[in-house]
Amino acid sequence: MRDVYHEELDSLADKLVEMTRLVRSAMSRAVTALLDSDLRLAEEVITADERINKIDADIEETVFDLMARQQPVAGDLRTLVTTLRMSSDLERMGDLAAHIAKTARRRHPESAVPPELQSTVLEMGQVAERMIAKAGSVIASRDVEMGLELDADDDAMDRLHRRLFDLLLSPKWKHGVEPAVDITLAGRYFERFADHAVHVAENVVYLVTGQRPQEIIDAG
C-alpha cells in the first residue's frame, strides 16, 4: 500500500488530468460559441473558467503544503515544481478559451468569423482540442511518444494561423477593420493555447526522460 504522501502526489496528477478535461470542454464550447454566435454557450465558458482557476489554486496550496510538511527528496521536488508549472499552463489555457468565448460575446448577435474563415477557425479549434486531449493522456500515462507528437500538432496550428492571416490580408477581404481585429486576437489565442499544450507535454517528457523533446528528436 502506498503511504499518504505518495497518495497526495498521485492525487495531484489526477487534478491536472481533470483540468485538461475542463480546458478541453471550454475550448470546444468556445469555438462553437464563436462560430455559431451562441451567447449562452459563450457565457457558460466564461463562468466555468472559475472552476479551472480554483483547481490551479488547490494544486498550488497542496504543493506548498507537501513541501512544508514532507521535506521531499530531490526527485519528488522536481515532480512538485513541474506540477505547479503544468497547472499554470492549464490555467492559462482556460483563460485563452474564455478569451475566445468573450470575442463571441462581444460580437453577438453578429458572428465574429466571416464565412470564408469559418473552416479555418473550425480546424484551429479541432487542433486545439486534439492537443489538450493529448496533453491529458500524456500526464495520465507519462507516454513520451505521445508527448513528442505535440510538436507536429503545434506546426499544424502555425500553418492554420498563417492561413488565417493570408485570408485576412488578401485583397478579397471585404469585412473591414473590426472583424480583422477580432480574428487577429482569436488567432493569437489559438496559437498561445497550442504553445502551452506543447509546454505541458514537454514537462512530462522531461520528468520521465530527463531530456527536452527537441533533444530526443535530434538524437533520432
Next chain:
Amino acid sequence: MRDVYHEELDSLADKLVEMTRLVRSAMSRAVTALLDSDLRLAEEVITADERINKIDADIEETVFDLMARQQPVAGDLRTLVTTLRMSSDLERMGDLAAHIAKTARRRHPESAVPPELQSTVLEMGQVAERMIAKAGSVIASRDVEMGLELDADDDAMDRLHRRLFDLLLSPKWKHGVEPAVDITLAGRYFERFADHAVHVAENVVYLVTGQRPQEIIDAG
C-alpha cells in the same frame, strides 16, 4: 559571513535583477525601433533576447541543483519556486519585447504605427519601462509598497490599450487592415508585458508578507 548556500540564494536574486535590466533595455529599444522603423535596432533586440533566455535557463539549473544538494527547508523552498516563476515571467517579457521588435522588422522600411497612434504607443512603451524598472527594484529591495504600485500602472496600461482600440476602430481610421493587424498584436504584447510585471511584483509581495497584493489593498 553567510554560507555558500545562502550566497547562492542571493546570487539568484541578482540574476533576476539583471534580467529586469535586460528586459527594460529590450523594451525601450523595441519601442524606438517600432516608432522610428529602425531595422538595426529591431535586429539587436531580437538577437539580445537569447541572453535573457540563457539567464532563465541558468536560474532553472541552479534552482534544481540547490534543491537536489541542499534539501532546503520550507521557507527557502518557497523562495526557490518563486524564483523560478519570476524567471519565467521575465523570460516571457523578453519574448514580448522581441515580438514588438519583429513587428518593426516586418514592416520596415514603412512604420508599423500610423502618425495618430504614435503618442499612444510611445506612452505604452513608457508605462512598460516604468513597470519593469519597478519590478527590478521590488526584487532587489523587497519593497512591498512599490510592489503594490504596479497594479495602478497596469490600470494605466489598460486605459492606453483601450485608447489604441478606439483609434483603430474609429470611422477616421484610413490605414486599412494590415496596420490594424500589426497594432492589434503590438497592443496585446504591451498588455501581456504589463500583466507579467504585475505577476513578478505579486510574487515578491507574497514572499515578504504571505499575502496577495489584492488582500493587502482590500485590508486597507
